[in-house]
Amino acid sequence: MKRLAFSLSATLALAAPLWAESSDILIIGxxxxxxxxxxxxxxxxxxxxxxxxxxxxxxxxxxxxxxxAMRAAFQSFAQGLDATTDDIGIVLSGxxxxxxxxSYLLPAELSEDxxxxxxxxxxxxxxxxxxxxxxxxxxxxxxxxxxETDWVLPDGLSLALSEADIPQGVTVAIGPAGDAAQFVDSLxxxxxxxxxxxxxxEGLSLMGFVPSELPxxxxxxxxxxxxxxxxxxxxRAAAEAAAWDRAVAADTEAGYDTYLAAFPNGKNAGEAxxxxxxxxxxxxYREKQAEEDLALSRDARREIQRDLSLLGYNTRGxxxxxxxxxxxxxxxxxxxxxxxxxxxLDSDQIARLDAQAERRAAELEEEARQRQAQLERQDRxxxxxxxxxxxxxxxxxxxxxxxxxxxxxxxxxxLDAIEEQRRAQAEDQDRRRWQQAREIDTEAGYRAYLxxxxxxxxxxxxxxRIDYFLNNSEQIxxxxxxxxxxxxxxxxxxxxxxxxxxxxxLGLKPGAVDGTFDEEARRxxxxxxxxxxxxxxxxxxxxxxxxxxxxxxxx
Numbered sequence: 405m406k407r408l409a410f411s412l413s414a415t416l417a418l419a420a421p422l423w424a425e426s427s428d429i430l431i432i433g434x435x436x437x438x439x440x441x442x443x444x445x446x447x448x449x450x451x452x453x454x455x456x457x458x459x460x461x462x463x464x465x466x467x468x469x470x471x472x473a474m475r476a477a478f479q480s481f482a483q484g485l486d487a488t489t490d491d492i493g494i495v496l497s498g499x500x501x502x503x504x505x506x507s508y509l510l511p512a513e514l515s516e517d518x519x520x521x522x523x524x525x526x527x528x529x530x531x532x533x534x535x536x537x538x539x540x541x542x543x544x545x546x547x548x549x550x551x552e553t554d555w556v557l558p559d560g561l562s563l564a565l566s567e568a569d570i571p572q573g574v575t576v577a578i579g580p581a582g583d584a585a586q587f588v589d590s591l592x593x594x595x596x597x598x599x600x601x602x603x604x605x606e607g608l609s610l611m612g613f614v615p616s617e618l619p620x621x622x623x624x625x626x627x628x629x630x631x632x633x634x635x636x637x638x639x640r641a642a643a644e645a646a647a648w649d650r651a652v653a654a655d656t657e658a659g660y661d662t663y664l665a666a667f668p669n670g671k672n673a674g675e676a677x678x679x680x681x682x683x684x685x686x687x688x689y690r691e692k693q694a695e696e697d698l699a700l701s702r703d704a705r706r707e708i709q710r711d712l713s714l715l716g717y718n719t720r721g722x723x724x725x726x727x728x729x730x731x732x733x734x735x736x737x738x739x740x741x742x743x744x745x746x747x748x749l750d751s752d753q754i755a756r757l758d759a760q761a762e763r764r765a766a767e768l769e770e771e772a773r774q775r776q777a778q779l780e781r782q783d784r785x786x787x788x789x790x791x792x793x794x795x796x797x798x799x800x801x802x803x804x805x806x807x808x809x810x811x812x813x814x815x816x817x818x819l820d821a822i823e824e825q826r827r828a829q830a831e832d833q834d835r836r837r838w839q840q841a842r843e844i845d846t847e848a849g850y851r852a853y854l855x856x857x858x859x860x861x862x863x864x865x866x867x868x869r870i871d872y873f874l875n876n877s878e879q880i881x882x883x884x885x886x887x888x889x890x891x892x893x894x895x896x897x898x899x900x901x902x903x904x905x906x907x908x909x910l911g912l913k914p915g916a917v918d919g920t921f922d923e924e925a926r927r928x929x930x931x932x933x934x935x936x937x938x939x940x941x942x943x944x945x946x947x948x949x950x951x952x953x954x955x956x957x958x959x
Contacts, residue, residue: 541573549584
């Protein structure tokens with residue numbers, strides 16, 4: 405490997421800085437081959453591999469790999485490491501999914517109908533890369549390039565990558581596969597300087613060990629054999645280089661056609677043909693390149709998805725990944741705004757989208773205020789005719805109509821007192837039987853109580869619960885679905901506290917802002933949803949979270 409690297413370097417330059425003798429690189433690239441055409445000219449990673457090897461690194465490469473090929477590349481890489489290894493780099497590009505047991509890079513052939521067992525059996529575990537990198541604290545860099553996907557993942561799988569899994573001393577740079585490829589390409593020129601600015605320049609997120617500086621892959625000047633220049637070809641080489649620079653600057657069909665017409669067998673002819681193929685296969689090439697040039701971060705992409713969702717366009721998730729759902733939403737928005745329906749955004753369109761979303765958020769909040777005022781008027785009027793009279797029937801009638809109303813806590817408290825009084829007066833057997841029914845809390849359980857105790861002290865309460873189950877079966881089913889939707893959001897305690905704080909700011913009385921969604925918090929969420937014509941469940945879903953964030957922006 406060193407002899408090959410030496411001869412390649414000799415044809416490139418004199419006294420070229422090579423990487424340290426013991427720098428090792430693992431590259432597993434399962435991205436769409438078209439993703440890398442602009443870097444390699446060949447639609448694969450061989451160009452990047454050559455660039456690394458030309459600097460003296462040992463490279464283990466596998467692209468478009470199945471499970472066996474990924475394992476083989478990793479084994480070759482790991483076996484080449486020893487105590488003398490200076491710095492290591494691991495590049496993983498493709499679809500990455502997470503399980504409760506860790507995250508996995510999927511083999512190229514794995515399809516959308518994969519199962520959890522397929523992932524665990526055939527995926528490459530990121531934990532293996534972490535374990536090796538952990539042996540080189542402060543000297544290990546892992547680059548993860550994520551491929552956009554709108555696959556519907558089966559239970560047990562998600563797209564979230566846990567930062568908690570990254571071992572101490574290991575730096576991870578993560579972002580869209582195209583941005584990660586640009587970063588990896590720039591790494592091949594790194595010779596000891598801080599690599600973190602290179603990652604930030606490409607819009608990658610840094611996780612794990614992120615020091616103020618991370619100098620890697622230190623190089624040294626190596627005296628190489630003198631190469632006698634071919635003066636007869638110097639002029640042509642200079643002309644070709646100038647023609648290529650002009651073609652790249654124009655980045656059009658005409659520019660690359662002009663270059664190929666003059667230099668059909670030139671040094672950059674392969675890449676020119678690849679770029680032509682890319683331009684001709686993408687009807688909105690210019691628009692796509694304009695969006696890529698913005699280097700949108702994942703947070704910026706999430707903000708765009710939130711804006712689209714506020715305006716009623718379904719992005720199929722707010723995850724910072726622009727899959728078919730987001731592209732379809734962008735296309736529809738562009739069509740309805742008289743713009744070219746490319747599915748790609750430029751800076752002016754993003755600003756326009758954001759302004760529309762902010763205006764819509766203000767409109768929605770005004771509508772919510774008006775609706776809430778109307779609901780409160782109805783609430784107070786109904787209370788004056790029912791609960792305000794102070795009898796059990798009135799309290800029950802009020803709670804049936806306004807279970808989360810202004811006076812709901814008072815009505816429930818008064819009913820609890822009435823029930824407690826009955827409980828104290830009831831005979832022991834009746835009280836024990838009622839307690840059993842309450843613990844089961846099902847329609848069948850309450851009917852059994854009535855059958856056994858037709859004159860019991862808790863007959864009215866039993867009938868009220870039976871009535872609830874009879875009239876709210878659909879709501880109960882929706883409640884179960886809402887619980888699952890909230891769980892799927894994966895809200896951490898900080899996010900829960902933020903939601904409670906926003907509800908408190910709106911005067912909806914969620915109780916203590918502690919990240920625990922108790923009955924007070926659930927009631928506040930239901931009040932918020934009801935006033936905004938959202939699905940009323942008392943559980944957070946994507947639509948509710950989007951509106952909560954919009955309300956915050958307006959304050």
